[in-house]
Amino acid sequence: MPRLLRHLIAPLTDGLTYRRYVHLLLGAVILLPYVALAALIVSTVAGGGLDVLTTVLLVVPAAGIAVGVTLVPGVRSLAITAARTLLGAEVREPDPATVDSWPGRRRAAVWLLVNAAAGGLTALVTLIVFPTTIGFLFAPWLLLAPFPTGGRAWWMPLVGALLPVLLLNAASVGGAALARLAPRVLGPTPTERMAAELAAAHAAERALAERNRLARELHDSVGHALTVTTLQAGAAARVLNSDPAFVAKALDAIADAGRTALADLDHVLGLLRDGEGGDGGDLSPQPDLGDLDALVDGARSAGVPVALHRRGATGAVPRAASREAYRIVQEGLTNALRHAGPVPVEVCVAVGSDAVELEVTNPLGPGPPRVGGGRGIAGMRERVGVLRGDLSAGPDGDRWRVAARLPIGPEKMPS
Numbered sequence: 001m002p003r004l005l006r007h008l009i010a011p012l013t014d015g016l017t018y019r020r021y022v023h024l025l026l027g028a029v030i031l032l033p034y035v036a037l038a039a040l041i042v043s044t045v046a047g048g049g050l051d052v053l054t055t056v057l058l059v060v061p062a063a064g065i066a067v068g069v070t071l072v073p074g075v076r077s078l079a080i081t082a083a084r085t086l087l088g089a090e091v092r093e094p095d096p097a098t099v100d101s102w103p104g105r106r107r108a109a110v111w112l113l114v115n116a117a118a119g120g121l122t123a124l125v126t127l128i129v130f131p132t133t134i135g136f137l138f139a140p141w142l143l144l145a146p147f148p149t150g151g152r153a154w155w156m157p158l159v160g161a162l163l164p165v166l167l168l169n170a171a172s173v174g175g176a177a178l179a180r181l182a183p184r185v186l187g188p189t190p191t192e193r194m195a196a197e198l199a200a201a202h203a204a205e206r207a208l209a210e211r212n213r214l215a216r217e218l219h220d221s222v223g224h225a226l227t228v229t230t231l232q233a234g235a236a237a238r239v240l241n242s243d244p245a246f247v248a249k250a251l252d253a254i255a256d257a258g259r260t261a262l263a264d265l266d267h268v269l270g271l272l273r274d275g276e277g278g279d280g281g282d283l284s285p286q287p288d289l290g291d292l293d294a295l296v297d298g299a300r301s302a303g304v305p306v307a308l309h310r311r312g313a314t315g316a317v318p319r320a321a322s323r324e325a326y327r328i329v330q331e332g333l334t335n336a337l338r339h340a341g342p343v344p345v346e347v348c349v350a351v352g353s354d355a356v357e358l359e360v361t362n363p364l365g366p367g368p369p370r371v372g373g374g375r376g377i378a379g380m381r382e383r384v385g386v387l388r389g390d391l392s393a394g395p396d397g398d399r400w401r402v403a404a405r406l407p408i409g410p411e412k413m414p415s
Contacts, residue, residue, distance in 0.1 A: 011172040020175025023086035027119020073100040076108035089182035136160025225261035253301035288322035289314040312351025332360030
């Protein structure tokens with residue numbers, strides 16, 4: 001018995017019960033004009049005040065207006081807000097582009113129909129319960145026909161006090177049922193859910209592509225600087241006592257490489273902050289083919305003889321292709337330094353009317369040739385793939401050769 005009592009009293013102490021009761025009564029408010037209009041038409045026709053033609057001319061527009069009101073834009077959004085606020089329903093937001101589409105409007109009309117039916121029943125029960133409760137409470141002391149009075153009515157105040165409790169429990173159950181139904185009727189349609197899932201997949205794909213791009217930037221720029229720095233530091237250590245001038249030059253080159261790496265790192269971090277709503281950080285232009293001389297000079301300062309051959313106007317290459325071409329040459333030099341050491345490297349850049357052709361070659365190192373490439377070659381393939389170009393990297397006789405072709409014609413560049 002105490003357990004049953006707790007179940008009966010629990011909804012009375014929950015504010016959600018009263019909000020759901022209000023939502024049910026709002027359904028009765030929606031139903032009231034329709035009931036009044038139907039009653040007026042029926043009473044008028046039954047009284048013989050209208051002929052058949054006039055009745056049709058009155059009923060058809062009235063029915064059209066009654067149905068049309070439920071299909072106007074905005075009804076679905078209003079119903080969703082009411083269901084969330086009053087019913088405590090967890091209704092997912094529909095696609096803003098289709099929230100007022102005709103399928104969405106029809107779903108809102110169905111919801112109003114269900115709400116009106118539930119509200120009408122709730123209002124009817126409420127109108128019965130409250131007068132009955134008052135009669136039951138005062139039955140032992142007042143003569144209220146058809147209720148008994150005096151000692152015979154001892155049980156009636158108890159029942160009268162219980163009736164509102166049962167009413168609120170019924171409202172809680174009915175509101176909970178509507179709260180479970182609301183997401184199915186008012187929430188996203190299958191088409192909207194599919195569109196939302198597709199948009200989420202596209203957003204995740206864009207985020208992944210951006211992360212991969214930033215990873216390539218860090219790998220190529222910072223990796224190149226660290227490789228050059230390592231070689232320069234090693235060379236300086238070998239002649240530390242015998243050639244102070246070379247050591248000083250190597251330290252200057254190490255400092256320059258470090259500053260370049262820090263600038264690239266600041267750029268990438270700035271892009272990350274900008275993507276997260278920050279201030280954007282350092283968004284200075286990234287190096288391109290116009291900066292090849294500085295790149296080659298940095299490799300030469302590490303003791304690597306680099307021969308640079310250019311053919312065509314590198315300044316005419318579109319910025320996107322020029323930046324990617326620079327990074328490919330940079331990674332080619334980095335791989336040569338890392339795997340073959342300070343061996344002669346030859347860099348060729350040829351700019352044609354429809355493509356930029358790049359080639360970086362160096363003698364193979366003392367170890368076995370690389371097979372399949374590492375992260376650096378994979379990054380170059382991604383860069384070339386973005387521009388819909390071609391890349392080959394691998395042994396070519398006694399040399400390691402990286403060759404890339406990047407289309408630059410207007411019809412070849414990706415949008």
